[in-house]
Amino acid sequence: MKQQNMSRQELQQVFTQYGFTPHKVTQINRIFRVETDQGTYALKWTKQPAEKLMMIYDILQHACEKGYRHVIPWVKTESDEAYVMTTSGNWYATPWIESAEQELFAPSTDALLESLAQLHQLSAPLVKRYPKFKNQLNEPFIERWKERKEKTAEYFHFARKRDIPSPLDHSFLEQASYLEKAFDFSIRGVERFLQAERGKAPRYTLCHARIHPKHVLISESGWYWIDFDHAVIDTPVRDIATFYRQFGDPDREDISTYLSHYEEESSLKRIEEKLLAVYLAYPLRPYQVLKSYYGDESSVNESYSVGEFDRAIAQLGRFQEVIQTLWQKRDKVQLQERKNKRFSREQEGLQETELGLADEPVQFPIFPHSPPDS
Known part of the structure; x- marks a missing residue:
């Protein structure tokens, strides 16, 4: 929606x-800061359908009540609705929260x-x-992952044929084999899960x-996850x-401990641990850097792109310890649960499954080519 076409009549x-x-309205992209005698509000326009907004409202409201x-x-309308429908889209409102200095009030990654x-x-x-x-x-999901692998191969051939690399x-050429193995491992994992x-x-x-740092609003009174417009119902994995990719601290020695803080509140099932390993193995960030670089070379900053790519490869390398921990994790309780599950499935005439890899040995490191030091 073009912001300049927002009509006063619609507002x-x-x-x-x-x-x-x-008595004062300030527009910031799709958000309007609305100052009234009763208080100040954030009013946001969205193209998300009303049914989805209702779902988001219900779940967030339930969380607040708990x-x-x-x-x-969210602030309800005078007719007790969670949003307002107009010809251009839908609107919802929340109290306006003034942001504060991040260094003073930012929460820890663990928090x-x-x-x-x-x-969740x-x-x-x-x-x-x-x-x-x-x-x-589903199959379209896997096809998207495969298409990105194929696109990365195209970038590889282009880079290799260039007269002056x-x-x-x-x-990229140094890490191409490493990326190919990462793609293969993750794609094979989701195929077996399917x-x-x-x-x-x-x-x-x-x-x-x-999940992204820009979607965490930090104020003097606390901090908040914001911008749920694109929220979906999916596996917590x-x-x-995404949290690991966006909030992973490059200076933290053991990023595998992140998950222990999550599991203090919500334990992952065994299959979720393996699925998380597959998601983390997928080389999304390196691919995004390559796509940005080779997709529009006229606007790239070479030194910035090299730095981003090296950081993305280094992050993928650091994920290996997490992937290995998740993939090989075992304890007596989990083993007994698996035995019980196998027995139950055998009674029902079903085969034991768990990404199709429950008993398959995995050699580590998953990707033989070590990432460069950064």
């Missing part, structure tokens, strides 16, 4: 629905992950009401789907893997 319609009588403090409750687990745990019972928005791993070409479980996750919850 006034939204203000009326909420009972706002603004004492969860890291989402901002963020614990809060994410709490949100609180929302899990409600998602059954919204089967329409449930994501399930660029600095990024050199870095075959064994038909793509159905062991449990579903509300996933933010766009999706958010956890």
Whole structure:
């Protein structure tokens, strides 16, 4: 939606629905800061359908009622609706939270992950009401992963044929085999998951789907996950893997401990651990750097691209310890659970499955080529 085409008539319609009588309105992208005598509000336009907004409202409201403090409750209209429909899209409002200095009030990565687990745990019972928005791993999902692998191969051939390779070409060519193995491992993992479980996750919850530092609002009174417009009902593994990519501290010696903070609030099932290993093995960040670089070379910054690629490769290398821990993790309780599950399946005439790899030995490191030091 072009912001300059936002009509005053439409805004006034939204203000009326909420009972706002603004004395100052400031537009910041798709958000309007609306100052009234009753308070200041954030009013956001979205193209998400009303049914989805209702789902997001219900789940976040439930979390707030259960004492969860890291989402901002929505403000209802005067007719007790969670949003306003207009010809251009839909609108929802929250109290305006003033941001504060991040260095003084920023939460730790451990606290963020614990809060994410709490949100997943609180929302899990409600998602059954919204089967329409449930994501399930399927063939198109796997095809997207394969297409990215094929695109990476195209970039490889282009870089290798260049008469004068660029600095990024050199870095990429050195790591091409490493990336290919990462693609192969992760694609094989999701294919076996689809075959064994038909793509159905062991449990579903509300996933933010766009976990990122810019979607954490930090104020003097606390911090909040924001921008749930693209939230989906999916396996919690999706958010956890994104969290590792976006919030992983490069200076932290043992990033495998992150998961222990999540599991203090919500334990992962064995198959979820393996699925997380597969998600983390997928070389998304290196691919994104390559796509940006080779997709539009006219606008690239060479030194920046090289730095981003090296950091992405280094991060993928650091994930190996987490992947190995997740893949090989065993304890007596889990072994007994698997025995019980196998016995139950045998009684029902079913084969034991667990990504199709339950008893397959895995050699580590998964990717023989070590990433460069960074």
